[in-house]
Amino acid sequence: EAQVTQNPRYLITVTGKKLTVTCSQNMNHEYMSWYRQDPGLGLRQIYYSMNVEVTDKGDVPEGYKVSRKEKRNFPLILESPSPNQTSLYFCASIGDRRTGELFFGEGSRLTVL
Amino acid sequence: AQRVTQPEKLLSVFKGAPVELKCNYSYSGSPELFWYVQYSRQRLQLLLRHISRESIKGFTADLNKGETSFHLKKPFAQEEDSAMYYCALLLSGGYNKLIFGAGTRLAVHP
Numbered sequence: 077e078a079q080v081t082q083n084p085r086y087l088i089t090v091t092g093k094k095l096t097v098t099c100s101q102n103m104n105h106e107y108m109s110w111y112r113q114d115p116g117l118g119l120r121q122i123y124y125s126m127n128v129e130v131t132d133k134g135d136v137p138e139g140y141k142v143s144r145k146e147k148r149n150f151p152l153i154l155e156s157p158s159p160n161q162t163s164l165y166f167c168a169s170i171g172d173r174r175t176g177e178l179f180f181g182e183g184s185r186l187t188v189l
Numbered sequence: 190a191q192r193v194t195q196p197e198k199l200l201s202v203f204k205g206a207p208v209e210l211k212c213n214y215s216y217s218g219s220p221e222l223f224w225y226v227q228y229s230r231q232r233l234q235l236l237l238r239h240i241s242r243e244s245i246k247g248f249t250a251d252l253n254k255g256e257t258s259f260h261l262k263k264p265f266a267q268e269e270d271s272a273m274y275y276c277a278l279l280l281s282g283g284y285n286k287l288i289f290g291a292g293t294r295l296a297v298h299p
Contacts, residue, residue, distance in 0.1 A: 080232075111289075116198070118275060119289040166233065176221065176279050178287065180233040 078103045082167050082181035089157055090189050097152045097184045099167030105179070107170040108150040109134070110142065112163040113183075119166065125150055157188040191216045193278045195290035202266050203298050210261040210293045212250075212276030221279040222259040224250055225289075228272045236261075236274070246270070266297045 080101045089095055101108065109124040111134075121134030125144040139161055141153040150169075154161060167181040192215040202208055214220055224236040237245045239252040239259060250261045259276060274293050280286035 116291050118193075118195075118291040121287070168233075175238065176223070176287065177235045177238075178225070178233070182232045 078179070080167055080169055080179050080181040082165070082184045084184060085182060086185050088187045088189065091158055092156050095154050095157060095186075097154075097165055097167075097186070099150045099152065099181060100148050101150075101167075101169045101179070102148065103169065103171055103179065104147065105169035105171040106147070108144070109168050109170075109178070110140070110150070110152050111166045111168065112136065113166060114163050122152065122165075154186075157186075159188050162186060162188050191278065191280060191288055193276050193288050193290035195274075195276055195293045197293045198291070199294045199296065201296045201298065204268055205265050208261075208263045208266045208270070208295065208297075210274050210276075210295060212259045212261065212290060214257050214259065214276075214278045216257075216278060216280065218281045220252070220254075220257075220259075221281075222250070222252055223277040223279065223287075224248070224259075224261050225275040225277055226272050227275070228269075233275070266295075268297045268299060271295055271297045 083098045106127045110122040111119040113119050120136045122140050123134050123142040125131045131142050165184045168178040194213045222239045225233050226236040227233045248263045250259050252259050276290040278288045
């Protein structure tokens with residue numbers, strides 16, 4: 077089944093403890109992106125990647141890192157999480173540039189205490 | 190500045206009533222607009238694109254450049270339409286720039 081898979085789905089952590097949210101897609105998509113969803117703010121783009129080894133900042137990149145060593149994986153790294161990074165995170169990919177249709181993961185709910 | 194505005198956080202209607210979820214955008218270029226939907230316990234998925242001019246699950250949306258709007262409409266709401274709806278604007282120059290509105294939760298009551 078074609079899909080985008082994120083892990084973990086739920087995580088509670090403490091300030092300063094490094095964590096990684098993994099994202100994997102099996103559709104051979106070149107473009108991948110991370111969003112955070114906060115009440116009243118919709119989805120805001122954190123980072124995106126146009127292809128392997130090509131990444132760039134989105135609208136809210138502060139406090140996050142990403143890497144794209146393989147086409148299928150696009151992990152989101154929080155080196156030193158803070159409470160303002162408590163949010164719902166979505167990974168997404170696009171296969172067909174003509175349609176611009178995003179395929180989303182199920183989301184990862186992160187709480188930083 | 191580019192922006193997508195969905196003025197209603199919650200829209201509550203009864204089954205069979207007409208539905209209109211509002212979306213306004215601000216963009217000086219040529220807009221490409223989408224509606225995404227998230228049903229309970231499911232992932233976000235594309236509902237429709239203005240370019241395709243389709244009707245999906247009875248929903249339609251027409252781009253009105255004069256009013257800079259892309260409202261989502263359905264003549265007769267069903268309970269299974271209850272979900273979170275996001276309007277999104279694709280900026281020209283690449284699909285890396287997709288701006289989402291804050292979302293509207295549609296609740297359809299029996």
